Amino acid sequence: EDAVVRHKQALQQESDGIAKQQSLLKKKEAEIELRESKLERMQAELNRLSEQLKAQERDVKDREQQLQAALNSAASGSSTVDGAGGEMATEADERSALENIDAGRIRFNELTLGSLLGSGSFADVYRAEWRMPCAVKKMKGRISKDQMTEFVREGEMMRSLKHPGIVKLLGVCVEGGSFYLVQEIVNGFGNLFDFLHKKNARLSYWQCVQIAVGISDAMAYLHERHIVHRDLKPQNCLLVNEKGEVKLCDFGLARLKNTAYVETVSNTAGTPAYQAPEMLRDEPITEKVDLYGFGIMLWEMYTGKLPWSDKNYHQMIHTVAVRNERPPITPDMPRELVQVIEACWHPLPPKRPTFPE
Numbered sequence: 001e002d003a004v005v006r007h008k009q010a011l012q013q014e015s016d017g018i019a020k021q022q023s024l025l026k027k028k029e030a031e032i033e034l035r036e037s038k039l040e041r042m043q044a045e046l047n048r049l050s051e052q053l054k055a056q057e058r059d060v061k062d063r064e065q066q067l068q069a070a071l072n073s074a075a076s077g078s079s080t081v082d083g084a085g086g087e088m089a090t091e092a093d094e095r096s097a098l099e100n101i102d103a104g105r106i107r108f109n110e111l112t113l114g115s116l117l118g119s120g121s122f123a124d125v126y127r128a129e130w131r132m133p134c135a136v137k138k139m140k141g142r143i144s145k146d147q148m149t150e151f152v153r154e155g156e157m158m159r160s161l162k163h164p165g166i167v168k169l170l171g172v173c174v175e176g177g178s179f180y181l182v183q184e185i186v187n188g189f190g191n192l193f194d195f196l197h198k199k200n201a202r203l204s205y206w207q208c209v210q211i212a213v214g215i216s217d218a219m220a221y222l223h224e225r226h227i228v229h230r231d232l233k234p235q236n237c238l239l240v241n242e243k244g245e246v247k248l249c250d251f252g253l254a255r256l257k258n259t260a261y262v263e264t265v266s267n268t269a270g271t272p273a274y275q276a277p278e279m280l281r282d283e284p285i286t287e288k289v290d291l292y293g294f295g296i297m298l299w300e301m302y303t304g305k306l307p308w309s310d311k312n313y314h315q316m317i318h319t320v321a322v323r324n325e326r327p328p329i330t331p332d333m334p335r336e337l338v339q340v341i342e343a344c345w346h347p348l349p350p351k352r353p354t355f356p357e
Contacts, residue, residue: 045206052243106182108175111136118191120250123181130182134170137181158183160225165218167238167249186238186247192297193234196304205334208301210244211237212340215294218248220355223287230285232293233274234300272316273307277347280321288349295344295352299327302337 113136114127128136158169158181173180192211195201203211215237222229229236229248236250276292278285296307307327308316319325324347329338346352 049206049210106130106171106173106180108173108180111173111180111182127185128182130170133185135183135185136173137183139179161222161227163218163221165214165245165247166221167247183249184247186240186249188241188245189239191235192237192239192246192301195239196234196300197306202304203301205302205337207242207244208298208337211239211246211301212294212298214244214246215248215297216355218246219290219294223290223355228285228287229290229293230279231271231274232290232297233271234297235271237297272313275320276345276349277321277324278349280317286349288352291344291352291355294355295341296327298337298341298344299329302333303327303330 110130112129114129117125117127117135119125119140123137123139126136126138128134158167159172162168167186168184170182170184173182189195196203215232219229219232231250232248236248238247238249239245240247272280274293274296276285276289279289300307305327308319311319326342326345329341333341340353343351343353
């Protein structure tokens with residue numbers, strides 16, 4: 001009888017174990033179904049975006065054909081446009097001209113400066129007219145030799161850049177000891193910083209993704225050409241439209257890479273909240289500093305908060321460069337986004353991904 005009782009107890013324990021395993025399996029099946037449902041929704045959204053991009057590409061091709069037809073008509077004398085009057089240039093004409101201008105020296109008397117668009121540490125930016133509407137960046141105040149070198153370096157570097165996600169340089173102007181950069185003007189929603197913190201607008205998750213993809217594409221283009229931005233931040237990302245298209249600007253702190261490192265007088269130039277720990281420690285840097293700034297921007301876009309707004313300059317440097325802390329991840333942040341952010345702001349530069357990744 002004791003043996004029978006023990007046998008029954010053993011069977012009961014085994015039965016309880018099986019029931020527990022079945023319960024765990026059902027729970028895992030439910031989790032898998034939830035993940036599959038989420039993946040299906042993401043795939044559907046990606047398909048929608050893909051179709052949208054294809055439609056935009058078809059639209060661009062149609063406009064190119066229309067523009068080519070207009071140019072052929074103009075060449076045959078069917079239409080004329082002059083500076084004193086005549087027909088207004090179409091948006092497509094202006095875009096075509098913009099894409100085909102090789103940046104060079106522009107005479108000051110060819111420029112008509114308008115209203116002030118913005119002001120930075122080194123320069124003021126004005127709305128202006130040249131052969132088309134443009135933006136003119138003028139060096140502030142007295143120009144030192146180092147500032148002049150900085151300004152000319154930015155101009156020379158930007159002249160070689162042709163990418164839809166990068167503000168195009170039209171030319172350089174020197175007048176009365178002042179230097180001017182004549183650039184493409186971006187008529188959109190302003191810069192990302194003002195959109196988030198002055199207009200108090202919030203981005204949807206998919207808007208964050210679209211903006212991130214645009215920035216990554218432009219930054220990959222720069223890094224392929226051994227250019228490190230060094231000051232990647234929301235103020236230097238211009239929103240073109242509500243779909244999340246962006247253009248990067250202000251390469252005043254960029255440097256050409258020399259083998260593995262960036263030659264610079266001071267690594268601490270730039271905006272501290274977006275600077276990598278190695279920059280704050282004034283150590284040799286690589287293009288991976290841009291990935292760190294990108295990670296901070298992703299966090300800021302999703303949360304709508306300013307990074308390190310609760311700390312002063314010295315506290316922030318100690319927190320980031322000494323204690324290796326990062327802004328807090330919110331519970332509602334998608335796991336995929338968290339993985340990207342944490343990879344980008346990894347304390348070890350070699351562990352950070354590349355922009356194509």
